[in-house]
Amino acid sequence: MPLPSLTPVKSIQNVRLPGKDSTWDITISPRDGTIASITPHQPQDHHPISTAPLALPALTHPHIHLDKAFIHNTPEYAHLLPSTGTFAEALSSTTAAKRQFTRADLLRRGEWLLAGSVSAGVTAMRAFVEVDQTVNLTCLEAGITLKKGWKDACAVQIVSFAQDPIFSGEYGEGNRQLMEEAVRRPQVDVIGTTPYVESTVEAGKRNIEWAVERALECDKHVDFHLDYNLDTKTEALVWFVLRTLKEKRWTVHSTDKRVMLGHCTRLTLFGEEEWGRLAREIRENALPVSFVGLPTSDMYMASPPSEMGHDRSRGTLQVLNMINKHGLDAAIGINNVGNAFTPWGSEDPLSLACLGVGIYQAGTQANAELLYECVSTRARAAIGLSSPASGLALSKGDQADILLFHDVDNTGCGVSRPRHGVAGVVWDPPPKAGRDVVAGGLLKAPTCPRSADHFV
Structure with missing residues (x-):
């Protein structure tokens, strides 16, 4: 039975979060696959915020x-x-x-x-x-x-x-x-x-x-x-x-x-x-x-x-x-x-x-x-897998089930179109090839060429 390739992730770097300015780094606990910290990203080089992927709950x-x-x-x-x-x-x-x-x-x-x-x-x-x-x-x-x-x-x-x-x-x-x-x-x-x-x-x-x-x-x-x-x-x-x-x-x-x-x-x-x-x-x-x-x-x-x-x-x-x-x-x-x-x-x-x-x-x-x-x-x-609290904020202590949305070219024409914020991905869902999935701190084999820039 074929199974997805999964790789442990120590941190997810330079991502946008809903309702927050600038970009952020998410550290994951290797012990239990939960979010250990969320801290402001300290860029080594200048990257516009608009190019950072949006990180949301899975x-x-x-x-x-x-x-x-x-x-x-x-x-x-x-x-x-x-x-x-x-x-x-x-x-x-x-x-x-x-x-x-x-x-x-x-x-x-x-x-x-x-x-x-x-x-x-x-x-x-x-x-x-x-x-x-x-x-x-x-x-x-x-x-x-x-x-x-x-x-x-x-x-x-x-x-x-x-x-x-x-x-x-x-x-x-x-x-x-x-x-x-x-x-x-x-x-x-x-x-x-x-x-x-x-x-x-x-x-x-x-x-x-x-x-x-x-x-x-x-x-x-x-x-x-x-x-x-x-x-x-x-x-x-x-x-x-x-x-x-x-x-x-x-x-x-x-x-x-x-x-x-x-x-x-x-x-x-x-x-x-x-x-x-x-x-x-x-x-x-x-x-x-x-x-x-x-x-x-x-x-x-x-x-x-x-x-x-x-x-x-x-x-x-x-x-x-x-x-x-x-x-x-x-x-x-x-x-x-x-x-x-x-x-x-x-x-x-x-x-x-x-x-x-x-x-x-x-x-x-x-x-x-x-x-x-x-x-x-x-x-x-x-379905009883988490507390009744709702919202889209990722928080310290949460299980690291995270979905990243990248702006990618899915046209074959060398053109990528951004979706801004949560509304953007709901109104016009990006293709699966523009998504990275982390389940309990494990990254599914990425399909997006930009993925390597964000995972450690």
């Missing part, structure tokens, strides 16, 4: 499917390419694809995802792998292998994920038994389920209760695919999740494990009163709940029932409004790459932050910085 995938990535890029699955593009077709064709999954195939496509993500600047991800009667534990075991192999370049949180029903249907009980076995494995960090695929609302609620109970029992995070519809006639199960968390006494005072709610497109139909109630229940009960919007999948898949007469509408969580107006904890994630659920887009989280400018009509510099946080520091905290 990127994070808070929600991505490892086992289903790049199905469309694999010849063996060519007969399963979309013909209608519907959610029902995506479910059925993915089930058919899963019957063909092999360990070698899973490792190959998983490496594509990890390599592309790391080269973009991702040093942490929450990766879903499915466990059910179709694949048994094959996806889980491949995910664990990838987690171990890539651990120095990327912290991979493994989600044992029930995409299929565990309380209804012909295979519900068998699926649940497999999940019972899987979630107890020490390499599994998160229990994930999909309550809305159950045949009844009551079965969906049993799904939620089971996941919460097992997560508390096994000391795992829990992550729900939830309320993935735009139907006012459908009960929003977010209220049942909060009620269950309160009844089971899952609070920040009793556990450091977190709860993530993904998709939640039904919540876009909430009025101000419901949003206010949601924020109050989470805050007043000290519930460690985060939301993740998945715009590339949501805009492609989440549409209202056809009888509502406007089936061109699409819904995705208004993440910036949730943060700014209601004080909720939220991030954005890629979800799927190259499969029937999301046939468009790439594995680069920065492209998602760029898309967010249009989705949320968020054109200010402050909004660009918040969007970067949503695929970086906020995303990392939401």
Whole structure:
């Protein structure tokens, strides 16, 4: 299994930092790969500040499917390419694809995802792998292998994920038994389920209760695919999740494990009163709940029932409004790459932050910085890999997961165009060849010719 070449770094010199004048040197502790100091750069020669790379916190995938990535890029699955593009077709064709999954195939496509993500600047991800009667534990075991192999370049949180029903249907009980076995494995960090695929609302609620109970029992995070519809006639199960968390006494005072709610497109139909109630229940009960919007999948898949007469509408969580107006904890994630659920887009989280400018009509510099946080520091905290503090400042004691952006010529014409500040890299993400990635003080083999000037 090919792995990225990683080199220990003692210091990163002559870099720009967000919100700071002049340039800076970042010293890294060889003992634990954390930032030991950040001090003003003392130039030996005169170099204009504008030529120094911008150093920012590395990127994070808070929600991505490892086992289903790049199905469309694999010849063996060519007969399963979309013909209608519907959610029902995506479910059925993915089930058919899963019957063909092999360990070698899973490792190959998983490496594509990890390599592309790391080269973009991702040093942490929450990766879903499915466990059910179709694949048994094959996806889980491949995910664990990838987690171990890539651990120095990327912290991979493994989600044992029930995409299929565990309380209804012909295979519900068998699926649940497999999940019972899987979630107890020490390499599994998160229990994930999909309550809305159950045949009844009551079965969906049993799904939620089971996941919460097992997560508390096994000391795992829990992550729900939830309320993935735009139907006012459908009960929003977010209220049942909060009620269950309160009844089971899952609070920040009793556990450091977190709860993530993904998709939640039904919540876009909430009025101000419901949003206010949601924020109050989470805050007043000290519930460690985060939301993740998945715009590339949501805009492609989440549409209202056809009888509502406007089936061109699409819904995705208004993440910036949730943060700014209601004080909720939220991030954005890629979800799927190259499969029937999301046939468009790439594995680069920065492209998602760029898309967010249009989705949320968020054109200010402050909004660009918040969007970067949503695929970086906020995303990392939401999956429980750092403290809830947000922002883009690099600080002494932080893990040295750092992404550098260089101004490089990617035209072949000898012309390089600068991007100024965080807003510049969000509005028009630079190519991967202009990025250097440091994970825990280890530098991935650089692709930028200017890299040697900045690393010691």
